[in-house]
Amino acid sequence: MKKILVLVFLISSMSYSQILDPVKWSTSIKKVSNLEYDVIIKASIKPKYHLYSLKVPKGGPLPTVFIFEDSEDYELVGKMTEDKGHTAFDPVFELNVKYFENVASFKQRIKLKSKKALKVIGEIEYMTCNEESCVPGYDDFEIAIP
Template identity: 30%
Template sequence: MPIHMKKVILSLILAVTAMAAAFAQAPANPVAWRSNVKMQSATKGTVTFTAIVSEGWHLYGMQMPKGGPKPTTFSFAGSQGVKFAGVPVPSAKPVKKHDKMFDADVTYWEGRVKFTVDFEITDPAKAALAASVTYMGCNDQTCSPPKTHKFTLRIPAAK
């Protein structure tokens, strides 16, 4: 086998090995989610969703430019007998930065961020909370595919 061909094969083997090592270090899910429901009265409450983002990763903001990454969005489809006061509000302002992968200015959070939304029970007999979040976790080299996390929410008795 000619030396040139050996160099090409060796280069390919090294490249594949480096890529495999990079992917092996990526967490299966770079964002973990928790939720909490707290009642302020018999009919008014707050849902808090907490995102715990793995070190070196970030969670994209709630509004993204066209052609950019998938924004973080919440859905309350399946909820009954409750009325939500808008969309969940983040506990911190996201970082705004130019993302080379998407060639766009994007917003994101790192570390831990909480999203809260108030709700009112409109029909106590049917009151049920259902929620999900669709999001993307990325680092400087790669992104996890968009994921949807469904929350199991229980309305506690008011104190």
């Protein structure tokens, strides 16, 4: 009986977490020069939710984090950048926090080490909140560079 209750709990938790999926991610690339590209990762955020910045103050929410898989085919140039967003006092964390509503765009420049086709692979860790709750999120990305 215990196993059945645990199974029911896990299934209901999984289906509940699938309902709370307030961010959809998309990717694109923009050629900057013969060997440099901008990897653009865009978040589409459901109404009434917000996504936190790459940089948040200590004691605040979880930041948005992009982890690029190590590769011998390219190197990251500089740090990831983000849209301007909004900075406002967050009563939950009692801090001024930068966040995004509706859409957010993040950009990472890469430099190819050769001219062969390759894939840029990585992970996204993030947190979105509305007035009632916060939802941690995780997603993978893969971008082909011809």
